[in-house]
Amino acid sequence: MPTPLTQADFLRIRRFMYEASGVDLSPSKHAMVEARLTKRVSELGLRGFSEYWNVVSAPESEAERQHVINALSTNETYFFREPDHFSWLAEFARANQTPGQPFRVWSAAASSGEEAYSAAISLTEALGEKGAFEILATDINTEVLKEARSAIYPRDEVRKLPPNFIQRYFLWGRDEYRGMLMVAPEVSRRVRFQQINLNQCERSAIGLFDVIFLRNVMIYFNPSTKESLLAQICDKLKDNGVLVISHAETITGLNTPLVQIRPSLYRKRNNNE
Numbered sequence: 001m002p003t004p005l006t007q008a009d010f011l012r013i014r015r016f017m018y019e020a021s022g023v024d025l026s027p028s029k030h031a032m033v034e035a036r037l038t039k040r041v042s043e044l045g046l047r048g049f050s051e052y053w054n055v056v057s058a059p060e061s062e063a064e065r066q067h068v069i070n071a072l073s074t075n076e077t078y079f080f081r082e083p084d085h086f087s088w089l090a091e092f093a094r095a096n097q098t099p100g101q102p103f104r105v106w107s108a109a110a111s112s113g114e115e116a117y118s119a120a121i122s123l124t125e126a127l128g129e130k131g132a133f134e135i136l137a138t139d140i141n142t143e144v145l146k147e148a149r150s151a152i153y154p155r156d157e158v159r160k161l162p163p164n165f166i167q168r169y170f171l172w173g174r175d176e177y178r179g180m181l182m183v184a185p186e187v188s189r190r191v192r193f194q195q196i197n198l199n200q201c202e203r204s205a206i207g208l209f210d211v212i213f214l215r216n217v218m219i220y221f222n223p224s225t226k227e228s229l230l231a232q233i234c235d236k237l238k239d240n241g242v243l244v245i246s247h248a249e250t251i252t253g254l255n256t257p258l259v260q261i262r263p264s265l266y267r268k269r270n271n272n273e
Contacts, residue, residue, distance in 0.1 A: 003048035113148025
């Protein structure tokens, strides 16, 4: 077993995560960091975390830095989490379609894809299978994006969905996939996955969106990082577009061009306001 994670090594990893992703690991996460990285240190045959940091910080170690980000990113989600958001999305899409243009949604911290596919199902219900909409789903974690692209999930993931939704929008697995479900191709093909670091999203040529989901992300950021992130996110929102955050988050007191329209829903003011 590697030697325990020292406070100095924890602080190095904490600083790296903050600079690379904006995630501000609290001192209470020391044990979590050690638990999630110990196996990797052992796999590389290293004696401890100081040696591992030398590997991570080497200029040629981009893949290892991504491994740290993947290991320490928190990814907890499920289909139709905070279901009122998806009911609202369907209503908003029906009322705000622009003829000749697709209705665009960005799932900005998509994790393993459930949020994006829930949005795709909601928009299919609202606009029809041939409805003009696009969904971009992004995450910094490359491992969860692989899971998301597969569109295959354990049966328990959908246990709270109405039976007609399961029948219409999922396929049952067979043989080695028994007990699993796959999102139906007519839904999954409406979602495009891409790796994006949200703290550098101003560099991404992804266009403008009618709705951006940014849920359960800012709880890991300090106030200055939140404000910087929101400035970049708002640049990707159309005028009068809506940002959706979780009910557990708040942006009160932050300098943004957003106006609250409902709990956890914020409209971007247009240039004339």
